[in-house]
Amino acid sequence: MVSTRFLWGAASAAYQVEGAWQADGKGLSNWDLYTNVYRATESVTGRQETGNVAINAYDRAQYLADIALMRELGINCYRFSLSWARILPDGVGRVNEAGVAHYQRFVDDLLAAGIEPVVTLYHWDLPRALDDRGGWYNRESVGWFRNYASIVREALGDRVSKFITFNEPFIDLFLIEPMVDNIKLGVGSPFAITDAHYAQQAVALHHWLVASAETIGDFRAAGYTGEIGVALPLMPTIPENPGKSEDIRAAALADAVINRWCLDALFKGRYPIEVMTTFRQLNPDFAPFEADFGILAANKPDFLGVNFYAPAYVRQDEAAPLGYNWFDTNPDPEPAAFNGPVRPDYLRRLLERIRDEYGNPAIYITENGAGFGPVDEQMVGDSVHDPRRANYIRRHIEAALKAKENGVDLRGYMVWSLFDNFEWLQGYGRRFGLVHVDFDTQRRTPKRSFDAYREIIAQGGVTTAD
Numbered sequence: 001m002v003s004t005r006f007l008w009g010a011a012s013a014a015y016q017v018e019g020a021w022q023a024d025g026k027g028l029s030n031w032d033l034y035t036n037v038y039r040a041t042e043s044v045t046g047r048q049e050t051g052n053v054a055i056n057a058y059d060r061a062q063y064l065a066d067i068a069l070m071r072e073l074g075i076n077c078y079r080f081s082l083s084w085a086r087i088l089p090d091g092v093g094r095v096n097e098a099g100v101a102h103y104q105r106f107v108d109d110l111l112a113a114g115i116e117p118v119v120t121l122y123h124w125d126l127p128r129a130l131d132d133r134g135g136w137y138n139r140e141s142v143g144w145f146r147n148y149a150s151i152v153r154e155a156l157g158d159r160v161s162k163f164i165t166f167n168e169p170f171i172d173l174f175l176i177e178p179m180v181d182n183i184k185l186g187v188g189s190p191f192a193i194t195d196a197h198y199a200q201q202a203v204a205l206h207h208w209l210v211a212s213a214e215t216i217g218d219f220r221a222a223g224y225t226g227e228i229g230v231a232l233p234l235m236p237t238i239p240e241n242p243g244k245s246e247d248i249r250a251a252a253l254a255d256a257v258i259n260r261w262c263l264d265a266l267f268k269g270r271y272p273i274e275v276m277t278t279f280r281q282l283n284p285d286f287a288p289f290e291a292d293f294g295i296l297a298a299n300k301p302d303f304l305g306v307n308f309y310a311p312a313y314v315r316q317d318e319a320a321p322l323g324y325n326w327f328d329t330n331p332d333p334e335p336a337a338f339n340g341p342v343r344p345d346y347l348r349r350l351l352e353r354i355r356d357e358y359g360n361p362a363i364y365i366t367e368n369g370a371g372f373g374p375v376d377e378q379m380v381g382d383s384v385h386d387p388r389r390a391n392y393i394r395r396h397i398e399a400a401l402k403a404k405e406n407g408v409d410l411r412g413y414m415v416w417s418l419f420d421n422f423e424w425l426q427g428y429g430r431r432f433g434l435v436h437v438d439f440d441t442q443r444r445t446p447k448r449s450f451d452a453y454r455e456i457i458a459q460g461g462v463t464t465a466d
């Protein structure tokens, strides 16, 4: 069942593309509430934006047209996530057969087009009913997730050969959720993330990791023959001022929290010592059972999904959680993209570091891409010129393939994203797509970066020069 060809793909997430927020028996998710009730996006962008319609990807006629574009692009895999609340409207209990049938049909339609589905079980949209019960802070979340994952395995496990349990624990739990929390409680700026948030979310992150490991074990015990992994947001940390010891220390701590915490958990079955001491001090409830580390060690993922956008230039900042910060810093001459400095060389270094420090696991780049506002995306006649994105993608693929030549077990590359979509708190103002979407009419227009990626795939990569 496991193929060996290099995967060229694109990635997306349910809440960012599906729309149809109340269709066919779907339950509500935390994101339905954030955007419709707390108006989380409005607090950040000044506009009320929701995923109620998004890019209408739940609609079969629409997604069949989108699959036709995937074929034109030449990708052989498509990464997408499932909406838990479509499958289990209350998070646990009754299964919504219409939701299950939708995903079975979508997977079959992809396969019929020769495109391999890569399915993320959880990409940040939690059923509201579970959110009301404390969400991931509640240890019961491990059982909720295992139950949901087993229903998905039974429904799709015979035709999906790659599953991803979780997407980007750190970004969701330590950045997005605290911001939403501030908005919900109406306290100060959404951006004021504190040690208290980190303290709380550390417990939640532990539960994600245990839930992921238990699920990997469940899939294997059930005889699942495909691969199952995790997608992490990895961000090499660089001291902003390399001559300043405070910045060097800050960058090392940031590396432990952002990168090594999850990598060590997945591949070594333990947490970095800095993580244990820092978070235990912040929150006495952060007290992972010894047995949990046994579960992590016994259920390593089949592959690592690497989501790479940028490195982080870290500086000491006493006002920030854990005393460091990296937002909006870019000492490089090249202007940053939305997710940070444009540094493909750090993608290569990152991949080689994982090879050296984590036993050379199988790796898929499960996200890489560039978000821009209108200045970097000009409609010219009937096409959209986005030279910076085309350039970004080409250089990152080149860096990744160089790492592969150097022995990294790289098996695929998925761009974020094929279509412009709902960018969480930033709503529709940040575009990441290779295909432009007119959000009023749902009209799709391939950008120049689409042509660039198509050429790269057709040539089987880019020539790597050292």
Ligand code: GCO
Pocket: 013, 016, 167, 168, 171, 233, 307, 339, 367, 371, 416, 423, 424, 432
């Ligand atoms: C993430 C998420 C995506 C984002 C993308 C662009 O990496 O934050 O997985 O859902 O949309 O990264 O910011």
